[in-house]
Amino acid sequence: MTSASLPEPSAEPIRWGVLATGKIAHSFARDLALVPGGRLAAVGSRRPEAATSFAAEHGDDQTRAHGSYAGLVADPDVDVVYVATPHALHPDDVRLALEAGKHVLCEKPVALRERDAAAIIDLARERGLFFMEAMWTACHPVVRELIDVLATGRFGTPRQVQAELGFRVDAPPEDRLLAPELGGGALLDMGIYPLTFAHLVLGEAEQLTATAGLASSGIDLDIAIAGRYAGGAVAALGASMSSWSSRRAAIATDEGRIEVGAQFHHPDEAVFTPHGPAGPRPEERVVLTGREPVIGRGYGNEIAEVQRCLREGLTESPLVPHAQTLTIMRQMDDLRAQVGVAYPGD
Structure with a gap:
């Protein structure tokens, strides 16, 4: 099944949205800036001032700051969402992004238990969207x-x-x-x-x-x-x-x-x-x-793998397959x- 909602493979960058603005989101964004073919298009936080600060630190003059996760996933200029919230919140946050038609890279572990992780993956497959657990080690x-x-x-x-x-x-x-x-x-x-x-x-x-x-x-x-x-x-x-x-x-x-x-x-x-x-x-x-x-701390290689998969129309990475995550x-x-x-x- 091919991926959806992406620019044609060309000079157009993959447009990333970052959901949450904690420590790991900052590390991710620093490495994103080093990866060719990708840009920080938007960031979402439950605190508008945190989103604005994050966008100013890591984005460009076109990066949008959203004061809610719903606003981020609804942004038409976002292709793929990086979910950086705590483990227990991943299922709801990933579901929000998938139901908005966005591809997802989700921090590890993707849920607190296997049945919740399976439900996320099933939804991604149903929607024909790319989903990957952010296991950067497997991409290093x-x-x-x-x-x-x-x-x-x-x-x-x-x-x-x-x-x-x-x-x-x-x-x-x-x-x-x-x-x-x-x-x-x-x-x-x-x-x-x-x-x-x-x-x-x-x-x-x-x-x-x-x-x-x-x-x-x-x-x-x-x-x-x-x-x-x-x-x-x-x-x-x-x-x-x-x-x-x-x-x-x-x-x-x-x-x-x-x-x-x-x-x-x-x-x-x-x-x-x-x-x-x-x-x-x-x-x-x-x-x-x-x-x-190694790109940056190594998150960059994970980002590059996601972008490669999206440009090739894949909905699953061979480096971090769904079966391994489960x-x-x-x-x-x-x-x-x-x-x-x-x-x-x-």
């Missing part, structure tokens, strides 16, 4: 090159994956990272990255088992996940809101070891070191830095149930 040049090279067998067969992401969160209880009604907790905000990384490297998990430390509000502050994958490969994954993790990942293969970091979800490089009976052979190491430049969402539903984390509406 270093990660893409790593996955491609692993598929060739050049580095051997992956047998173990380790990945952890965490930092200390010092915030009031009503902060989106800590509030149950907003989908707070380490798993959905941080754990989605190691789960996705392991999925990209090893494929869909056959079994995931978790243990967690919970806050008095019932959200998970720390979570450790053990996974089993096809062929007996395993993973040790972690996320934390109470401590400073390494934010690194490693892949052990039958031929050596790959270190990914320092921020594995948007790394500068991945380094493979062959091993043999006498130990590691650092003189033969291979450094992957991506086959294309698989990871389903995994997080099961892991939350294992550790006893429940959100309103479960």
Whole structure:
């Protein structure tokens, strides 16, 4: 099914609307300015002054500021909407944009639970509109090159994956990272990255088992996940809101070891070191830095992928397919149930 409501592929830019004006929206807009073929056409906020300030900082003299999300999605000069609200608000905000005929890139996770994510994707398919979860890691040049090279067998067969992401969160209880009604907790905000990384490297998990430390509000502050994958490969994954993790990942293969970091979800490089009976052979190491430049912090590569898909008439990205989004969402539903984390509406 082809996409709708887009300019013909030409010199005309893809016109972006940004829904919400929080921290990640600012990071996104800074990278959007670096991506050829796209421009910030409009921004929407529930606070008109926030929309005006955002447009002045990141837009041009034609960027429109809307004092409501409804105004943003109704803007005829917007082709695709980037949804940057907290997790729990994504379904309603995405639905608003889709029902207005706009293509959507939605921050991760796209919902608090798999059934809500599935409903969003079903609506996008019904409307013939593009929809993608903003999993920038899957679009990152270093990660893409790593996955491609692993598929060739050049580095051997992956047998173990380790990945952890965490930092200390010092915030009031009503902060989106800590509030149950907003989908707070380490798993959905941080754990989605190691789960996705392991999925990209090893494929869909056959079994995931978790243990967690919970806050008095019932959200998970720390979570450790053990996974089993096809062929007996395993993973040790972690996320934390109470401590400073390494934010690194490693892949052990039958031929050596790959270190990914320092921020594995948007790394500068991945380094493979062959091993043999006498130990590691650092003189033969291979450094992957991506086959294309990293645009800005890496959100730019995600933006470029969306624009490529829209210009080619796709309604789904092969880098972040709907099936992958739903698989990871389903995994997080099961892991939350294992550790006893429940959100309103479960």
